[in-house]
Amino acid sequence: MQAIQTALALAERRFQATFHNAPVGIAHVGMDGSFLLVNARFCEITGYCADALMRSGFQQITHADDLRADEALLARLNRGEIPRYSMEKRYIRLDGAIVWINLTVSMMRDEDGEPELYVAVVEDLSEVRKAHHESTHDPLTGLRNRRGFADRAQAMIDQAVHAWEPVSLVYLDLDGFKMLNDRFGHEAGDQCLIDVGTLLKAYVRPMDVAARIGGDEFVLLLSGLTDDAATELVERLRVSLSQLVWMDDVGVSGSFGLLTTVPTADTDLAAMIRRADGAMLQAKRAGRNQVVLAG
Template sequence: MITAPLPLDEDARLRALRQLDILDTGPEEAFDRIARLAAFAFGVPVVLISLVDEKRQWFKSHHGIAACETPRSVSFCAHAVLSKRMLVVENALDDKRFADNPLVTGAPHIRFYAGSPLRLAEGQVVGTLCLIDTAPRTFSDTQAAMLAEFAQLVERELETRRQLLRSRSEHERDRRSLAISEARFRTVFELTPIGKAVVDLDGRFLDVNRKFTEIVGYDEAALRQRTFASVTHPADVAGDVALAAELLAGRQATYTMEKRYLRPDGTPVWVSLAVSLVRDVTGAPLHFIAAVQDISSRRKSEEALRNYHVELEERVRERTAELRRSHDAMQTITDNLPALIAVVDTDLRYQFNNATFRRVFAADPERLRGRGLRETLGAETFESLRPFFARALAGERVTCENVRYASDPERVWCATYIPAKREGKVTGFYVMSHDVTEQRRTEQRLRESALLDPLTGLANRRALQETLGTLRAGSKQYALFFIDMDGFKAINDRYGHDTGDALLREVARRLAATVRANDMVCRLGGDEFVVASRGVDDARTAERIAAAICQAVSRPLSMGGRLIEMSASVGVVLTGLRGAAGVSAASLAAQAEGRALADDPLGLADAAMYEAKRAGRNTWRVAPRAHMLAAMDA
């Protein structure tokens, strides 16, 4: 036996079946009549109107058998529902899908089956009208067409049932909606803080809420005896009546106006009135609905406000003239300053620019106002300065000392961004940008010529002299490392001076990378280097630094496909807070001549370096006097 799989639209099909509200209902003559007529027309003992539920097939009409349902798993009709076409089985014993089906091997001993799908208007197949016989039989095309017509009769009954259920549901929904709508209207009408009134076409009050009676001063009973015109200020009646006529003529759907009611004591009360016309289903007018708000206090406030506005406008004119004079003065002053001056808002748009912008950016300062900084500065410059803008908008005064504008990238500017505040809140920032190109060039030239070694970029002899003089004056502990390359002359002779220069530059780079960031690395000249290391007060630390220098310098250098072996000898001297000699000008002069002063730290370091060379090179030695000075300081 083969059980029919579930159709692809099974969920939608089951929803449609259950929406019929037909499962497990009692017999109905309309369906039973179709089953009897089909049994007579086809001469079969059993006719079923079968509805296929989730796990069963249930029979709305079951002519010829007593059972009301069977499991879906053994159902022939489930196969017809799956294919959505008429299913004809002339001999169930010859069909492998049903040969061992319990409905074939047992009661009711089905041999012949013909089932026509029952299809709803949306296309879902919910069951079949089926013919069953206990003996095999043939089924012609004419009989199939007739069975389909009988099935259409069942479908019509199902559709009639569905439409009836839908009508009942819609009627009940409309009834509930109407009840809810009426309850809501009454609630809104009675409890709203706005005066409400229902007025007939003759202007008489039909219904009013409590708020309306409070506004006009009449109780509900008195108002039902009056018209709206009788409680309206005479000067406002004509306008109200004219607008009501516009509603009746269909030229407006609603109207609003401000008018005055007269209370019983003759006191006028200003109100805001909104009126709508209610019509029946044919469009005939029924009555007016009026909504009223007391605006007496507002009218008094408006009068006071008008007087205040007159005074305020005069003040604004005076303040505007004052600001214009101030703005003109600021524009004149800033236009004559050799700097970029601007005001920027929180959206990073210019609010003010001086005349210097015309020269630098070739842009009219007036036209820059309201434009974004990105548009003027260019995307690259804008992105590089964005963090400074953010800090200024966060309330911090910041300076960027190396700004290059795309309009003239060769110039260097120093820009300061100052937060602009109003009542403690940042409203933007001021920009002051000065051209410092020449200043930077001068500083660079001076620095390079005075303190830097032109080959390696390290500090030169003069810079060392100034630094050591500062250390001596400050009585600071420090160590000196005198470094001399081993066999440098042979390298120069073998590979040439260009290679020698490149090697010196590499040694300078390695020394700078090896020692601490605040240590000074200096090239005295030739292949001699000095490192001044602050805060070194014991020989163990000094030896560790010297070892690191030797290790860094001794790494082979690959140049032009050649591997150049190199090393250095290092002499070390420690100075202390007491008794330590400074580096004198005489010592530096002696070093320039290739001599060393024995009582000078630099001379001692030089002497220790020669001891390292005599010890086999690529090593270090600590000057004995440096040990003595360190011991005295301890």
């Protein structure tokens, strides 16, 4: 009997040490979603103390846009369709900040096989996502960089192939940027690029993508627009750009190349960019501040 008690005490100490000192967040969650037990790392990730978490549930700290997907997976777990599930989701920390986490949930059952509680393991993805964002985005404008554009654009093209929908590749090179930069300095040049980036963000929809791929060169990929609709949008963008003013009434304009096509499985993104770039160069040679359609 003494040996059994010693073994049980040792097992309990090991559990406590593992649970409370784990490098990942761990929580025991009731069947109603309330927190029953949390470790220190879980508190660090969420920004809440243990007592505050115990008075709430995972629903209260989960981002509203992720809650439905989480609950749907939980329902499948409850029905016995899956042994566990993993997903990336967002928690809203006590300070209001958003933290991305990888969540893995499994179920513990009692001696009769009835559901007793959930075990949630949480890994903080903030640094991973930050590193990925920095590798795919331009730090000055906040737009995607060349790599980030290629990743997103290829996914859009693949989707357009499946849906048999058009995509429009826009290539923009600023007119007069070098003169602005030389006359007023790099600070004014940087502000110009930031403002152009802000303008492009205002013109792209959630399903589109914009990027800065060079010093004063930008590209956009637009989804589902006809030739006329794409041309109209780019023409409005051209006018808006020409109306931006920076220093002493000095502004810039843009030469645009536009290619609209219904992609196939053989469509090559690099070839599309070259064709739109060629049309942009035609706009430059034709007097700048205009849109030329790629042939």
